[in-house]
Amino acid sequence: MARRYDPDRRQRIIDAAIRVVGAKGLAGLSHRSVAAEADVPLGSTTYHFATLDDLMVAALRQANEGFAAVVRDRDALTGPGADLAAGLAALLGEWLGGDRTGVELEYELYLAALRRPALRPVAAEWTDDLAALLAARTDPVTARALVAVLDGVCLQVLLTGTPYDEAYAREILARVAAAPGGPRPETPSP
Amino acid sequence: MARRYDPDRRQRIIDAAIRVVGAKGLAGLSHRSVAAEADVPLGSTTYHFATLDDLMVAALRQANEGFAAVVRDRDALTGPGADLAAGLAALLGEWLGGDRTGVELEYELYLAALRRPALRPVAAEWTDDLAALLAARTDPVTARALVAVLDGVCLQVLLTGTPYDEAYAREILARVAAAPGGPRPETPSP
DNA sequence: ATCCCATGTGGACGAGCGTACATAACGAGG
DNA sequence: CCTCGTTATGTACGCTCGTCCACATGGGAT
Numbered sequence: 001m002a003r004r005y006d007p008d009r010r011q012r013i014i015d016a017a018i019r020v021v022g023a024k025g026l027a028g029l030s031h032r033s034v035a036a037e038a039d040v041p042l043g044s045t046t047y048h049f050a051t052l053d054d055l056m057v058a059a060l061r062q063a064n065e066g067f068a069a070v071v072r073d074r075d076a077l078t079g080p081g082a083d084l085a086a087g088l089a090a091l092l093g094e095w096l097g098g099d100r101t102g103v104e105l106e107y108e109l110y111l112a113a114l115r116r117p118a119l120r121p122v123a124a125e126w127t128d129d130l131a132a133l134l135a136a137r138t139d140p141v142t143a144r145a146l147v148a149v150l151d152g153v154c155l156q157v158l159l160t161g162t163p164y165d166e167a168y169a170r171e172i173l174a175r176v177a178a179a180p181g182g183p184r185p186e187t188p189s190p
Numbered sequence: 191m192a193r194r195y196d197p198d199r200r201q202r203i204i205d206a207a208i209r210v211v212g213a214k215g216l217a218g219l220s221h222r223s224v225a226a227e228a229d230v231p232l233g234s235t236t237y238h239f240a241t242l243d244d245l246m247v248a249a250l251r252q253a254n255e256g257f258a259a260v261v262r263d264r265d266a267l268t269g270p271g272a273d274l275a276a277g278l279a280a281l282l283g284e285w286l287g288g289d290r291t292g293v294e295l296e297y298e299l300y301l302a303a304l305r306r307p308a309l310r311p312v313a314a315e316w317t318d319d320l321a322a323l324l325a326a327r328t329d330p331v332t333a334r335a336l337v338a339v340l341d342g343v344c345l346q347v348l349l350t351g352t353p354y355d356e357a358y359a360r361e362i363l364a365r366v367a368a369a370p371g372g373p374r375p376e377t378p379s380p
Numbered sequence: 381a382t383c384c385c386a387t388g389t390g391g392a393c394g395a396g397c398g399t400a401c402a403t404a405a406c407g408a409g410g
Numbered sequence: 411c412c413t414c415g416t417t418a419t420g421t422a423c424g425c426t427c428g429t430c431c432a433c434a435t436g437g438g439a440t
């Protein structure tokens with residue numbers, strides 16, 4: 001019952017929205033710009049997404065999917081005996097290394113949650129999912145802390161234009177990963 | 191030669207811009223909205239600030255001043271023998287505790303640097319200044335790391351709507367403040 | 381075969397925007 | 411006192427925006 005004239009019209013609009021944000025920034029996102037990018041009439045975007053917030057929610061959720069998949073596929077992180085701090089620092093380096101359009105895009109949508117309550121649940125999903133992934137390698141508190149540090153380091157690189165220093169990131173992550181009384185001996189195995 | 195009709199016209203416009211961003215968000219900032227808030231004609235805002243970026247730079251710089259002053263005045267942080275992690279966590283709690291309009295305002299301007307290169311030097315000033323302040327209590331690397339963690343923790347609270355957990359923040363900050371080989375014994379006392 | 385309604389379309393409306401520009405007000409230097 | 415250039419003002423233009431609505435279309439239910 002879902003498929004009518006254009007079964008993936010909705011999806012095409014989301015993809016177009018992501019491209020628009022990547023190219024022109026969140027400020028350049030409008031029903032019209034998305035409609036033009038997706039090559040659909042204006043009314044089509046307003047039909048599928050009554051408000052721009054709805055569209056942003058869908059776009060942010062899809063963008064999150066992408067990064068989560070990348071993290072999941074890195075068995076350097078999930079594999080046993082892996083150096084978590086080094087793995088995360090390397091991942092961040094890869095992410096920030098090449099074309100930053102994707103990074104800026106995801107962060108712009110993510111940061112938009114500051115003023116748009118509709119995006120906050122999605123932003124929370126993002127941090128929770130990543131923390132859950134990392135919690136498999138440490139305790140939940142440390143996992144959440146690592147996510148916060150990743151955010152902080154990434155933000156400083158993106159906002160100030162400072163080049164990414166992987167050794168520095170690894171150092172901080174290592175400090176956080178180590179519990180105050182020394183390295184945590186056991187992972188909650190069963 | 192600087193003072194003509196209205197000596198602090200420029201300042202009034204900046205103040206109005208900050209109020210506008212606080213009330214309506216960065217998206218609501220326009221030459222007209224600022225002119226209305228400052229009770230000056232439209233042409234006056236375009237005269238003093240040719241572009242909105244110019245106005246944002248001035249507003250962000252002024253907003254930064256405010257927080258830097260707060261940090262400077264906390265001798266709980268700068269005083270000798272103070273618990274840096276606890277002090278920072280408490281400061282963050284105060285900042286996030288009451289009316290968040292000011293916090294959201296500063297962060298919104300700060301985060302806008304992601305897509306507006308004109309703001310990046312000002313954002314860099316902000317992190318550098320805070321890091322320099324903290325560097326007086328530890329080494330420069332740790333200071334920068336603490337700033338990153340503050341950013342990360344603050345961001346998660348603001349973006350996800352999670353209530354601020356001071357004990358949690360203190361715990362992470364303490365881990366970062368402690369050098370990996372154990373607590374740093376000496377403060378660089380001249 | 382027929383009807384119904386979710387889906388899709390296109391245009392029009394009013395509001396708000398940045399910008400530009402001609403003009404006025406005023407302090408300083410002659 | 412008079413002139414000159416900086417500072418300040420008001421208005422108008424062209425544009426994009428979100429929203430709304432009347433209408434077309436065709437697949438699923440009957």
